[in-house]
Amino acid sequence: MKSARSGLGLLAVSGIAVFLASLQATQRPETWARALIKQAGVSGGIIVHVGCTDGRRTLALRVNERYVVQGLCRDDENLQRARSYIQSRGLYGPVSVRRWDGEHLPYTDNLVNLIVIEPGVEVSRSEILRVLAPGGVALSNRTGRWRKLVKPWPD
Secondary structure (H helix, E strand, O other), X not given: OHHHHHHHHHHHHHHHHHHHHHHHXXXXXXXXXXXXXXXXXXXXXXXXEEXXXXXXXXXXXXOOOOEEEEEEEOOHHHXXXXXXXXXXXXXXXXXXXEEOOOOOOOOOOOOEEXXXXXXOOOOOHHHHHXXXXXXXXXXXXXXXXXXXXXXXXXX
16 A cells, blocks of 8 residues: 555656646746746846747747847748747847857857757857856756756856
8 A cells, every 4th residue: 555655656746747847848938938037047138049949939038128139040940930920029139040050159258148058959068158258147958957057257
């Protein structure tokens, strides 16, 4: 009887984990963006969304006027779709999208305040740290959980 209860407990925990993962996938872009920005702890600046698809999440990352957001896409279809969506909302400029080679982030050193890396997208740690401003944050999702990397202040 005790092992049956333990099995049910594990099943319930597994079910909750699956539910939370599916909730994240179906979450409204605005809710998703606010949660990530809160987790990052940034209060303005340049946000880079690596792995932009249709532009909805990229646009949502501009939660207010203190942010400028740029999405990076690896293929032309997503690039055009994202640009069209952002333009249809009248925010192309403060939010933009550009093609990405999949390796080098197209920014100068120490410029970006927040990098959001979608699941399935790889960016080297050295490249992330190169473009992040001191105190800047990178959030990446490789295993269903968002991981946070903060660039330290130099000595």
